[in-house]
Amino acid sequence: MSESPARPEPFKAPVGTHDVLPPESERWQALIAHFAGLVGRAGFGLLQSPMFEEIGVFARVGEGTDVVRKEMYDFHDKGDRHLALRPEGTASVARAFVQHRPTPPWKVWYAAPSFRYERPQAGRFRQHHQLGVEALGCADPDLDVEIISLLWDFYASIGLRKVELVINSMGTTEDRRAYIGAIREWLHARIDQLDPADAEKVADHPMRVLDSKRPITIAAIVDAPRITDHLSPDALAHFVRVQEGLAAQGIPFRIEPRLVRGLDYYTHTTFEFISHALDAAQSTIGGGGRYDGLVESLGGPPTAGIGFGSGIERVLLTCDAEGVFPAAQSRVDVYIIDTTGGASARDLSVELRRAGVSVDRAFDGRSMKSQMKSADRSGAAYALIIGSDELASDVVTLRPLRDHQPQHTVGRDAIVDTLARLLSEPTPTPEDLP
């Protein structure tokens, strides 16, 4: 009859969210740093923007899309403002552009969480993270090529090989509008040949029918008019220039006239990167396009824009599937073992860190054996041992852990310099040892 007090139900991360712990988080850091370097060298600067906005920022630009219609993670705050967690990166960037009016071309990148209220599954979460860039105020098709090349090079440089680039052109806003009318009419005439689920979309979102995965629909629309056959001369010239540019960079691509991306605002070039290492369901690892009307719809001046977003979780999933970009175990250079009460470890660790040496140590006065195990696990190249003998003689024992060199004693006042010198050598040789 033990009366243990009822323990509260332990908390868990909310549905569709997840913690990223070391060592996996080391990969995240490395991936983001790699991305930052790549786009930084192309003149993109970091934009930090709020992860929530007035809901209109997102609603205005995606009224016809599921991302906005049913997946928005929205709420009312204590001031009764209707806000939404950012479902994707582009709208926030466009809003910041309208608000601050930087001098175009404005090239920014971000690494930020995105939120969608939907049921999680493989490669899909309520909070996921995107790496992205946006470039506003420039309509040059060579910028399209630059943007696509960056994402291509990003995937290639982290080791991904089974990635396919698919491109399409939505034409100008007028082209798009005219095509929507034409395709609606064409589909309407064959509506009984479509899968019922797709037939429902014909009236409001006819283009969505084009990228249906339902076999009945796919069979029914093989001869549907293609937007690439309905481009105005300007749009066609733009699209051709993009293709020439990609070819000149040696980037293979496939034109997919039925590629219709999930957001309403795209014009001209749209593109997706598909991983063939992932199962079909969530195989899109990145995508983007040009959105020449977006800034205007947010109250800004007519401004061209283009960008991409790529999901970090999916990219890392793809890395796992291809066996590339593994997590690197973080390690310290030095691990201090102190069996004399801890004051030496306490003070020496601070001294060494101030000298730029990475140091960890054991706490709680554990046994030497236990501390040595911790030193081994820490990945440190050297253990610094301070026992009663060392303390009495004012020295420390320097024990290499990664090779079979013998351990040495070093004067307490010389150890910081000794280690700093030792660790600055690429590969320590016997002559470097004291």
Add this chain to the structure above:
RNA sequence: GUGGCUGUAGCUCAGCCCGGUUAGAGCGCCAGGUUGUGAUCCUGGAUGUCGGGGGUUCAAGUCCCCUCAGCCACCCCA
């Protein structure tokens, strides 16, 4: 929002079909193996509201119902 599968130690899982003594394994963790030395080896140890709630029963990890969560698929997307 709809459907399928799964929830047992920190992790991976066995046990459930055919209810029955103190619920197991491996890994990990902790400690010891001549009281100062890791990664191997040996020995020992700790940790479980058996996801939660209700029901059936003399008895439930095991059977039934509800619920929550995870995974997966649809939808859609990164």
